[in-house]
Amino acid sequence: MNKQLLFVKRPVGAADASTWSLETNPIPEITDGQMLVRQHYVSLDPAMRGWMNEGKSYIEPMELGSVMRSGSVGEVVAVKNLPGFEVGDFVSGGGGVQQYAVTDGKGWFKADPAFAPLPTYLGTLGMTGMTAYFGILEVGKLKEGDVVVVSGAAGAVGSVVGQIAKIKGCTVIGIAGGPEKCKYLIDELGFDHAIDYKNEDVRVRLKETCPKGLDVYFDNVGVPILDYALGRLRRNARIVICGAISQYNNKTAVKGPSNYLSLLVNRATMQGMVVFDWADRYQEAAQVMGGWLATGKLKSREAVYEGIENFPQTFNRLFSGDKTGKLVLKVLED
Secondary structure (H helix, E strand, C coil): CEEEEEECCCCCCCCCHHHEEEEEECCCCCCCCEEEEEEEEEECCCHHHHHCCCCCCCCCCCCCCCECCCCEEEEEEEEECCCCCCCCCEEEECCCCECEEEECCCCCEECCCCCCCHHHHHCCCCHHHHHHHHHHHHHCCCCCCCEEEEECCCEHHHHHHHHHHHHCCCEEEEEECCHHHHHHHHHHCCCCEEEECCCCCHHHHHHHHCCCCEEEEEECCCCCHHHHHHCCEEEEEEEEECCCCCCCCCCCCCCCCCCCHHHHHCCCEEEECCHHHHHHHHHHHHHHHHHHHHHCCCCCCEEEEECHHHHHHHHCHHHHCCCCEEEEEECCCC
């Protein structure tokens, strides 16, 4: 039998248990050109909240009654005439929040548990890592010597962004919530400075930590921190809009920056990014970051919770800040 989490109600504001329904259904049979994946872990990401909304976006909204959309990693347990995949392979793709997934293999990649733990293929070696890599290098146009500020810096994407910037020879300031997360940024990830937005004045601390301004601001949060960063731009600075977690659960209109004219004054740019635009280069990024992981230049942390039935409360850790690193849920029942 296959436990599946179905999306049954579009939330207004924060999602709660009524947003989903946990059902148990027979494992589907596969046909030619398909494989059956026994899923071990699923990914939890802030973007999932946006997928629940109706309206135009970079991806089609989820349909009511469908399996909750999610990245996943697991083991191939059956395959029929699907070149490139064999029983026993570990693979990562978009299997959704369920224990078994049927797929034709498109968009799925091999995962090697001997090289890295399976949850890492949902984090640094998955969409999280791809987002960080292409966001900071391609959209942020990172160059050696840049002063880089990252919000949500102890989170899945932000922690990788900051490390990449350090690898490339930049000064990195991370913004995170709470002394433990800030200590993690400095002591474990090697950031130059950390700002605790819960206990410090971010505007004041930005003046102290980047007195001559910033070259790249990687935004995972939105306002008001985005406004503070706009006030510290240097000439030709780049702002990468990756996410706005402060706005996802709004019941009213989304709030944007108030001092955007700083872009004009400083000849700066602010550009949104969606990782799917670099799908044809994922393998390139995975090889580079895999090399950094192997040599210890890049560190990966996953916050792993267990039980598909615990998805609702685990999902809301994304918005409460009650986690560090990449949030992953184990759906495999031992």
